[in-house]
Every structure is written in C-alpha cells, then in structure tokens.
Amino acid sequence: xxxxxxxxxxxxxxxxxxxxxxxxxxxxxxxxxxxxxxxxxxxxxxxxxxxxxxxxxxxxxxxxxxx
Numbered sequence: 001x002x003x004x005x006x007x008x009x010x011x012x013x014x015x016x017x018x019x020x021x022x023x024x025x026x027x028x029x030x031x032x033x034x035x036x037x038x039x040x041x042x043x044x045x046x047x048x049x050x051x052x053x054x055x056x057x058x059x060x061x062x063x064x065x066x067x
Contacts, residue, residue: 025054026050026054028053029049029050029053030044030050033049033053034049
C-alpha cells in the first residue's frame with residue numbers, strides 16, 4: 001500500500017508542476033487585478049496600474065470609480 005501512496009504523491013507533484021506555475025512579479029497585477037483580457041505591448045509598457053504596482057505602491061483606482 002505505501003508504494004501506491006508514493007506513486008500518487010509523485011503523480012500529484014508532477015501534475016502540479018505542469019498545471020500550476022508561479023506568475024512573474026511584473027505580470028501578477030495583470031493576471032489578478034486587471035479587467036483587460038489582453039493588452040498590446042505598448043499598453044503594457046505604459047500601464048499605470050502595473051507601473052504603480054512594480055513601484056511598490058497601491059494600484060490606482062479605476063478612473064470610472066474616481067470620477
């Protein structure tokens with residue numbers, strides 16, 4: 001029985017390595033706190049939310065919410 005348990009644990013470790021990955025810090029705010037599904041390279045480079053996050057500050061409020 002312990003051999004089956006070890007195989008299951010190895011399978012779970014393998015699977016998690018293929019399906020669950022770390023998100024690079026410069027993309028984390030894009031993945032988890034942005035309403036845009038996709039941005040152009042230029043939009044990403046000048047994104048106020050991403051740049052503020054990378055500077056270690058709180059993400060700015062949406063302009064619609066602030067207005």
